[in-house]
Amino acid sequence: MEGTEERVFEALEPRLEGHIIKQADPAFDDVRRVWNTRIDRIPSIIVQPVSISDVIQVVEFASEFGYRISVKGGGHHVGGPAVVDDAVMIDLARFDAISVDPTALTVTVGGGVTWGQVDAATAPHGLAAVGGQDPNIGVAGLTLGGGVGWLSRAFGLAVDNLLEVELVTAAGEHISASPTEQEELFWGLRGAGGGLGIVTSFTFKVHPVETVLAGSLVYPLQEAHQAMRGYRTLVDDGPDTLRPLFGIFDLPPTSPLFDQVESSRVAIIIVCAIEPFGGSERVLESLRHETSPVVDSITTRPYVTFNAAGESEPFARTTLRSRYLETLDDQAIETIVGIGTTAPAAGATVFVSPRGGAEVEPPMEAMAYAHREPGHHVLIEARWEDTTADDAHESWVAESAAKLAPMASRVGSINFVDADEPPTHAWFGPNRDRLNRLKQKWDPDDRFGGHAHPRWQE
Numbered sequence: 001m002e003g004t005e006e007r008v009f010e011a012l013e014p015r016l017e018g019h020i021i022k023q024a025d026p027a028f029d030d031v032r033r034v035w036n037t038r039i040d041r042i043p044s045i046i047v048q049p050v051s052i053s054d055v056i057q058v059v060e061f062a063s064e065f066g067y068r069i070s071v072k073g074g075g076h077h078v079g080g081p082a083v084v085d086d087a088v089m090i091d092l093a094r095f096d097a098i099s100v101d102p103t104a105l106t107v108t109v110g111g112g113v114t115w116g117q118v119d120a121a122t123a124p125h126g127l128a129a130v131g132g133q134d135p136n137i138g139v140a141g142l143t144l145g146g147g148v149g150w151l152s153r154a155f156g157l158a159v160d161n162l163l164e165v166e167l168v169t170a171a172g173e174h175i176s177a178s179p180t181e182q183e184e185l186f187w188g189l190r191g192a193g194g195g196l197g198i199v200t201s202f203t204f205k206v207h208p209v210e211t212v213l214a215g216s217l218v219y220p221l222q223e224a225h226q227a228m229r230g231y232r233t234l235v236d237d238g239p240d241t242l243r244p245l246f247g248i249f250d251l252p253p254t255s256p257l258f259d260q261v262e263s264s265r266v267a268i269i270i271v272c273a274i275e276p277f278g279g280s281e282r283v284l285e286s287l288r289h290e291t292s293p294v295v296d297s298i299t300t301r302p303y304v305t306f307n308a309a310g311e312s313e314p315f316a317r318t319t320l321r322s323r324y325l326e327t328l329d330d331q332a333i334e335t336i337v338g339i340g341t342t343a344p345a346a347g348a349t350v351f352v353s354p355r356g357g358a359e360v361e362p363p364m365e366a367m368a369y370a371h372r373e374p375g376h377h378v379l380i381e382a383r384w385e386d387t388t389a390d391d392a393h394e395s396w397v398a399e400s401a402a403k404l405a406p407m408a409s410r411v412g413s414i415n416f417v418d419a420d421e422p423p424t425h426a427w428f429g430p431n432r433d434r435l436n437r438l439k440q441k442w443d444p445d446d447r448f449g450g451h452a453h454p455r456w457q458e
């Protein structure tokens, strides 16, 4: 940090109740780090606000001295837009309040809360919000970009359950947005993926969900085609209260299942059904008769425990491609199994999940989030640690996405966009121009720009 810049930041410090973390501070590298460790950007300074007034001070300061602002919620976006070189990074970790209203069936959470914290707060009331499948993901980023989870087929996306937000705008105002206040801004916040303001709190509708019928069926790799056809049948014949997921991945080295499978690479169907279980039990029973899983762990269990089991390692080098398929025909199954079988290393996976039920009910123009076609989401992802293995993983992901391209209808949502992906209109479809008009109105100087959001304008 140069001397002048240092003096500028010293002027900000007394205006805040929260903390400033300078480049020389021991905590700087830890806080600027995001989940994807391939992202290595250096902000000019990090601020950890503890109050709305702090957030306003930072916005005014950034505007006065011409800094961009990046916002870190849970830091899990693979493209790393939470951290931008030479910007002021706002880490919202201290915005961690959660308040459940079991009568109104709502939960209000601060802008730095994670989904695991939400689940832990709602579960004692027998309630659950639609949230991510890994407890460490931020509520903020996931929701602003759409947000799909185990409950989405029954209750829609996280963004469909959003009732109100409070935010600080680029002009330094603290306002609310909801279906009755700043309706147009609320339309844009629901799907833009950030970039319109700093959201300090979110209020969601929650649902009575306590016990789920959930778990996994594991198959040897040579039975992957059959397992995937089984997944398709669950989607086609099962009720919207059942959400299955298909994947090809590696068992951990200590897995007891090595007695029952020849290779560590296996196919898996994971399911989560909410009550009433009748329709789900029927289709699962047929699947058990038609296939031969080596493991069947599907049983009734608390939703909160099941969702927490999706926890990943805290950090990883990652690259991914997210694509949508309208139909999962036999050719698509052949291609996806082929992709899963040719993975270069244990952390290279392919997962397929349905897009249906409440998730695709709202019209495409109902909010900025524009992916409402029924079908399937395919996520080709590689995670690794060894920095010399970047090329092998990148090539596999890129080649796999190319194999899938002839049958893919669209690229995935803004929540699953890698840093190196070329911009495309498909992220926002028919909503892009309306979103650009909002950006012009609410952030004309692109204060909240960075690595992902300026692409709206192309």
Ligand SMILES: Cc1cc2nc3c(=O)[nH]c(=O)nc-3n(C[C@H](O)[C@H](O)[C@H](O)COP(=O)(O)OP(=O)(O)OC[C@H]3O[C@@H](n4cnc5c(N)ncnc54)[C@H](O)[C@@H]3O)c2cc1C
Residues within 6 Å of the ligand: 034, 035, 070, 071, 072, 073, 074, 075, 076, 077, 078, 080, 081, 082, 092, 111, 112, 131, 132, 133, 134, 136, 137, 138, 139, 140, 141, 142, 143, 144, 145, 146, 147, 148, 149, 193, 194, 195, 197, 198, 199, 200, 312, 415, 416, 452
């Ligand atoms: C291991 C893993 C599992 C995942 N599982 C799921 C899943 O089950 N379902 C799903 O839908 N997605 C999933 N994702 C994708 C996830 O939704 C996105 O990565 C999402 O952006 C993460 O949100 P975050 O707050 O953690 O990220 P961040 O990187 O902190 O933020 C993402 C974007 O939102 C902006 N932002 C963050 N907080 C705020 C705020 N308060 N106000 C304004 N802008 C803000 C940031 O500036 C950035 O542009 C997963 C990702 C990973 C790495």
